[in-house]
Amino acid sequence: MDQTPSIVESRPRGGRAARQRQRAAGPTAVIAGAERQMPAYEILGEAGLSQIESHADRILREIGLEFRDDPEALRLWREAGCDVRGERVRFEPGQLRHILRTAPAVFTQHARNPARSLTIGGNSVVFAPAYGSPFVSDLARGRRYGTLVDFENFVKLAYAIPWLHHSGGTSCEPVDIPVNKRHLDMVAAHLRYSDKPFMGSVTSESRAEESIEMARIAFGADFVDRHCVILGNVNVNSPLVWDGTMTKALRAYARANQCAVVVPFILGGAMGPVTNAGALAQSLAETMAGCALTQLVRPGAPVIFGNFLSSMALRSGAPTFGTPEPALGSLIVGQLARRLRLPLRCSGAFTASKIADAQAMSESVMSMMAAVQCGANFILHSAGWLEGGLVMGYEKFMLDADFCGALHTWLKGVTLDENQFAMDAFHEVGPGKHFFGCAHTLANYEHAFWDSETADNNSFEQWRDAGSLSATQRAGLRVTKLLESYERPRIDASVDEALLDFVARRKSETPDQWY
């Protein structure tokens, strides 16, 4: 069993574990990840997958990747026997796979509250909020720049909603805080307003290090050195470029035995070819390289194989999201990740819509279905995403989170046992009668079906008399209620103080930067 950090009560064990865990959780229910209890959707056979892999190998050998502004990364590749010329690194087929053998197929991201620690990999599915929007929006105030208050609101909402297992990272950019100090407030908010696992900064090596340093304050330095407690989401500068900013952040996480999430961002026709097969091969090449780099830094460090495919509007060249091509791509990426035995991050609730309307949910649900069906283990952007990621939407957050709840039911699949087959009920009811009051229904009713928080299933008249609200309006009311009833999770007073002290000290040491 993992060592338990000192600030939280010991992990409940034994028969009453569930009840104890519930009690330990404080105001919100504990769902420590979902488990996919059915096969992933596999649409390609061995031949097709090998073809994609061999094209990735060709890209890696014939063209290679550039690693810019990071001599240490080049040194590591050279030491590993790769062909390094200037900043261009070329790889022999199989070379990256060989390096990746030390990466764990499954690991635990520990939460400040151990009951919320998450398995990353295998059949585990983790839903995390959207990440990185400069703007926020809601029905009442419209679209505007995000602030620290907004950021903290989304941390609180993710804490309050059981279907989101993870606090996420940059839920929105708090643009009222200087660029070089935001990460301090953001990490502090994740640690102080939630006890779910979270993500740190990657926008510079020192910000990554400071994020990890704050995790050490909360979890203890020894614990952090031996356990994953923080993720950093690093992007490839596709096509085929790794920027030093990203590799330095990646190396900081790996060095500290923390998890880098390695994600090429490929908008087909811009940062990659306009055809899916080529984009998939490129994505595989870019991700394998980033994941392998973590293993050169610290063999055995946790790493997540990430993926972000998108398409383009043919009439305008604008990026599109939640479309069928990336959904198909996700299904194949899932197969590729499993062949590498790496945990997978996949697409979330993507949409190009500006508001939480029919387009938003149509696109988001297609994308989310692909993410869970492909076997993704860590689904970033599971809630809130609008406008191609430029906006974090309050109502969208609630609608998406509710859909994550539906996916918990979906992931369970269908149970086949005597109770589920209900032969007694058929005998009791017989032809032409109804099952409402039969013993089997009464015994199973309470947990029989997914029960949405935002859907309206009432009659037209009931719905009209309640104000003819749209789902988006209902979601907005639910957001208000959750924020009003929010209660902070317990935190040791000395840890809380140490975090605030760290933030204040670091902020005072450097002048503000606003861009």
Next chain:
Amino acid sequence: MDQTPSIVESRPRGGRAARQRQRAAGPTAVIAGAERQMPAYEILGEAGLSQIESHADRILREIGLEFRDDPEALRLWREAGCDVRGERVRFEPGQLRHILRTAPAVFTQHARNPARSLTIGGNSVVFAPAYGSPFVSDLARGRRYGTLVDFENFVKLAYAIPWLHHSGGTSCEPVDIPVNKRHLDMVAAHLRYSDKPFMGSVTSESRAEESIEMARIAFGADFVDRHCVILGNVNVNSPLVWDGTMTKALRAYARANQCAVVVPFILGGAMGPVTNAGALAQSLAETMAGCALTQLVRPGAPVIFGNFLSSMALRSGAPTFGTPEPALGSLIVGQLARRLRLPLRCSGAFTASKIADAQAMSESVMSMMAAVQCGANFILHSAGWLEGGLVMGYEKFMLDADFCGALHTWLKGVTLDENQFAMDAFHEVGPGKHFFGCAHTLANYEHAFWDSETADNNSFEQWRDAGSLSATQRAGLRVTKLLESYERPRIDASVDEALLDFVARRKSETPDQWY
């Protein structure tokens, strides 16, 4: 090759077929069904499927089905060796499967325009509009009873939208027409305002027969006797009851060598057990019996194995739609139908929402994804469904139809060939450049991605300046445009006249009935 009915030009053959077909189609593009080019999503193995089948067999033997008010159906079962006592019929394990061996795994539903004839079965996927709503709604006029004008509008819209392959049946109830005469106007509208395949009435034996008689006017009696040109959607009165009205309509279609679509309607906890496994076994039992009955009437008659599973809101007992349990059920029903080698009808764009909002599309997309992934061949209710089927929505119709378009792309899967892998593009572009102008992008751009008619992928500022419209509002504008630009497909004047004459004559022969 099938004999071509006399009223349309002969079926295009040879190399220029596509162009000729396009020309023959008149004002709207021809997409004669979609083809699923990837495996269906199979979530159960042999053991699980056998368990469901054996429970269906137990229901059929231990409890049996009631066939009410149809002595001829009972006679057919008795003759087939089943255990008939009163109206209760019990079946030995395997008995229905044996009878079903004569049902075709694949057949063609012929359209008035042969270019629009559809393959039903195999990997073919057909999208048909929603069916049976008494109400219609749109943003401008709200919710109201449907009329013949509304009905004709939906026939015109289904004709105008290439992603809907089928004209459907009772797109909405034209409640301004007497109950006993509606079918005449509805079938006339399908034949006169569209040239896509369609469905006839099932609300009485004589209405089914008159629907088929009108098809004979359009296609020729000989042709109809040897080819499927009309479908009739017959519901089981679940649990375990077949009403005479339905079996008489089913027998009328089978007698005429036309296709019955056999559909149990199981709202879990009401018309079936509250647990999925039991509902699936029940559904299998009920559908097999209906399908088998068609084969007793006329061995070899086309029949579609249908399915309609739904769940319930735990707090109110209200039916819910587009929820995860029926989506899972669909995936399994697909596996069961393939084992029977029968074409499958599955769930469509279901929702309990009163309006075409975020809830509507969230639920509809989950349901539609399950329908295409389970391998369904005929997806009724693909467009327009609102409020649990009580309402046919104009904007919802457009949003759903657009999503059917996205599914066409999805169903194609990912092509793996030299062009798709784009190695030349990688060599041309290299690290850090973009793919916008490269030769491969220019050559592939035009058909690279699905292009939605209702999504807005523009910038926030463009969207705002265009009026900040929701997807539902944009869909409404598109509906207006399609109806304004609608042009009737060609029809032989004598056929047109004969249809109108038939309708007028039949209407004059009986007094109006309004309920």
